[in-house]
Amino acid sequence: PNSVPRQRGIAIPQGISQHRFFEALDELREELGTQHVELNDKELRSGWYMEHPNTHDMMNIVEQEELVASAVVYPACTEDVVKIVRWANKYRIPIFPISMGRNLGYGGAAPRVRGSVTVDLGRRMNKILNIDPDDHTCLIEPGVSFYALFEEVQKKGYTHIWVDVPDLGGGSIVGNTVDRGVGYTPYGDHWACHSGLEVVLPTGEVIRTGMGALPGNNTWQTFPYGFGPYSDGIFSQSNFGIVTKMGMTLMPNPGGYESFMYTFQKEENLAPLIEIIRPLRITNILENVAQLRHCLQTLAVRGLPRTTYFGGHGPIPQSIIHEELEKMPIGDCTWVYYGMSYGPTHIRKYKLDIIDKEFKKIAGARKIDPTTLPKDEYFWSRDRIAAGIPDLEELLWVNWMPNGSHVAFSPVSPIKGKDAERLYELAKKRHAEAGIDLMPAFCVGLREMHLIVEIVFDSKDAEMRKKAEICLRDMIDDAAALGYGEYRTHLVLMDQVAATYSWNDNALMKFNERLKDSLDPNGILAPGRCGIWPERYRGHGWEM
C-alpha cells in the first residue's frame, strides 16, 4: 500500500484546542471502550478497494490532507451512536458517519470538514437482523455489504430470492442506498426499494420511520410510508440523521435470465439509439438499468494501463482505440449496449425479438453472440451483476492511470436523443480542453437517464488532479446552463452542485438550512454534506 507522510499534523477539529480535544476523546473512550476510539495520527495509506482507509479519500481530487478525519470511532449498537452524538454536541465536534466508506468516486471515507471525527458504523454494526423469505425483505445494519447479504441468502438456501448489486459488491447496502446509489437488476433503484429506517437524530433522539413507528407492527419492511409525512427522504443525501437500521425489499428469482450485448459503429448513432431505447425501457421490454457505454471504457476495463496503447499526452487518439477494439472479441465499434432479459425462455424470447428488431434499425448494429466470448470477457461481469451476483471486475478501468483514481460527472436527463447529444458534446468539449480521455456511459433508469462520465486520473499528480477538477466544474456549470443537474456528486463538488438547484432564489436550500438548524442546532453532523451547512459554519468560508 502507498503511504503519504503527514505534512499538516493531526487534523484537530476547528474551534477546540488539541488538549481539550484529547480530553474529549478520553471521555469517549470511557463510554465506548479504549479500542473503539482511534486517533488518526498515522501516515495516510491508500490501500485498495477491499482494504480501503477509513480516515480519508484514497482517490483524492484535492490535496490528500485537506479532507481527513481527526479520529475514528466504532459504535457497536444504536445506543453507542446516541452516546457519540451527545458527546459531539457537548464539545461541538463535527462527526461524519460512514457505513463502510467505500464511496469511491464520491469522496470515499473522507469527511467534508477536515478534522471531523468519523463514525465508522460498519465495523461493528454489521448484522443481518432478518431475512423474511416469504415477504422477500430484509432488515440490516450499516456494515452489511452486498457480498455479505448475497452470501447469507445463498447460505440459507433461499434460491427464490435475489439481491440487487451495484458494479462493485464490496460497498455497504445502507451507505449506497442513503447516497441513492444504483444497481442493475429491476430492483436497481435502491432508495425506491428500501422500506423503513431507524435513525439517530443529531440531538440524540432515535426514531423509526414508516410502520416502524408503530409498536408491535409486522409491516416495517413491507409498507414504506406508515402514516403522516413521509420522512425517509430527508435522511438520504443529507446530514439530518445517522441511519442505524434499514429495511430492504428483495427481488424474486425471475426464473431465468440472459444477458445480451449490441455494438453500434458510429458516434452519431447515439441520438437515434436513445430514441429507440426510451419506449423499450418505459414499457419494461428493456428491464434493467441498461448501460450504453463508450467503447473506450470497454478497452479500459481490460485493466491494462493507458500507456500500453498510447505513450503521448492528451486524449488517446480515436484511431488507436478502434485498432485495439478490432483485436478484441467484440470487434470495432463506438457504443456498446449491455442489457439483460429476465424470465423463462419463452418470455425472454418475446422481449429479445422486439429488442433485436428495434436495435437493428441502426445501420451496422451487431448483436454479439455470448457463446463466442471467453469467460474473462467483461460481458460476463455485467452478466453476473445484472443477475444480482456481486463482482469486483469493474475496478479494472481505474488502472487506466497510475495511482488510478476517479471522479464522476453524473447529470440526469430525459431519455431523449437531443439531450444525450448535448451532454455528450459538452463533455467532449471540456475533456478535449483539459486533455483528458472521455469515458461516458448512459445509464438508463425508467424515465430518465444518468450520464456517468468517469474521469480517471493519477491522484499523485497534482497538475492532473487540478485539470480533472476544472473539467468537472466546467461540465457542472455547462450542464446547469442547459437545465441539467447531477444526481450525486463528490464531496468537493457538493457546494457547486447544490448551488445549481437554485430555483426561486435558492428556496430549496433555504428549506434544507431551516431543517438543518432545527434538527442539528449545534451543527455537529456532517457539516457541508450535500452543500448543507449549519448556521455555525454558513458563510464562514467553508464552501468549496
Ligand code: FAD
Ligand atoms: P459509504 O461510503 O459508507 O456511504 C456513502 C455516504 O453516505 C457516506 O459518505 C455518508 O456521507 C453517507 N452515509 C453512509 N452511511 C450512512 C448512515 N448510516 N447514516 C447517514 N449517512 C450515511 N455506486 C453505485 O451506486 N453504483 C455503481 O454501479 C457504482 N459503481 C462503481 C464503480 C467503481 C469502479 C467505483 C470505484 C465506484 C462505484 N460506485 C458505484 C460508487 C461506490 O463504490 C458505491 O456507491 C458504494 O456502495 C458506496 O460506498 P459504501 O456503500 O461503503 O457507502
